[in-house]
Amino acid sequence: DIQMTQSPSSLSASVGDKVTITCRASQGFSRWLAWYQQKPEKAPKSLIYEASNLQSGVPSRFSGSESGTDFTLTISSLQPEDFATYYCQQYNTYPRTFGQGTKVEIK
Amino acid sequence: EVQLVESGGGLVQPGESLRLSCAASGFAFSGHSMNWVRQAPGKGLEWISYISSGSSSIYYADSVKGRFTISRDDAKNSVYLQMNSLRDEDTAVYYCVRDGSGPDYWGQGTLVTVSS
Numbered sequence: 001d002i003q004m005t006q007s008p009s010s011l012s013a014s015v016g017d018k019v020t021i022t023c024r025a026s027q028g029f030s031r032w033l034a035w036y037q038q039k040p041e042k043a044p045k046s047l048i049y050e051a052s053n054l055q056s057g058v059p060s061r062f063s064g065s066e067s068g069t070d071f072t073l074t075i076s077s078l079q080p081e082d083f084a085t086y087y088c089q090q091y092n093t094y095p096r097t098f099g100q101g102t103k104v105e106i107k
Numbered sequence: 108e109v110q111l112v113e114s115g116g117g118l119v120q121p122g123e124s125l126r127l128s129c130a131a132s133g134f135a136f137s138g139h140s141m142n143w144v145r146q147a148p149g150k151g152l153e154w155i156s157y158i159s160s161g162s163s164s165i166y167y168a169d170s171v172k173g174r175f176t177i178s179r180d181d182a183k184n185s186v187y188l189q190m191n192s193l194r195d196e197d198t199a200v201y202y203c204v205r206d207g208s209g210p211d212y213w214g215q216g217t218l219v220t221v222s223s
Contacts, residue, residue, distance in 0.1 A: 034209045043202055043216055049209025087152055091210060094166040096154040
C-alpha cells in the first residue's frame, strides 16, 4: 500500500498568509493525487485533481504541485472561508489512501 | 447539477447487516466509476471501496474485505454498499464519491452507528 504522510497536522495562520501543506508518498507515482477541503460537519469538497488541476469553481488562490514523492497544496492568500481541514489522497493504486489531514486554524 | 444522496444509515448491533444506497443525478451515471469513503467520529477519511463503470473492476480496503460488497444498478442510477458482520469500528459517516476529474463529487454522507 502507498502511505501518504501529510504535514503539518495543524497550523495557525492569519488572513492573507501564504499556506503550504505537503503530502509525501511512500512510493513514487506521478500525477494521480487529489486534495480536499472539509469544514466541520460537512462533506469534503474536491479542490485539486491530478496533482495540479483545479476543480471547477475553486478559487485560483489554491494551487497544487508535485516534486518527486512530495505533493504540495498552496493557498496563496488565506481567506476567512479557508479555515478548514485539508486532506490529500492518492488514486494511483488500490487501496486509495488518504493523508492524515491538516487543520488550518485562525491565528 | 451533480447530486449524490446517500441513505440507509442507522443504529445496528455488532454482527448485524446494513445496506447503504447512493442515488445519483445530474450526470451520465453509467459512465462513471464510484467509490465509498468513510469517516469515523473525529477521525480522518478512509477509502473503502471502488466499482468501475460496467462493474468490471471492484476493489476493497482490507478493513472491509470479505464483509462489505459494493454494487451498482445503472438503470436506477444508484450504487450500493452491503455491509455484513458489522463491528464497532465500522461506526462512521459513509460518503459516496464520483470519479470524474479525479474523485470529484461527494454526497452529504449517511451515519452508521454500530453499538450494543
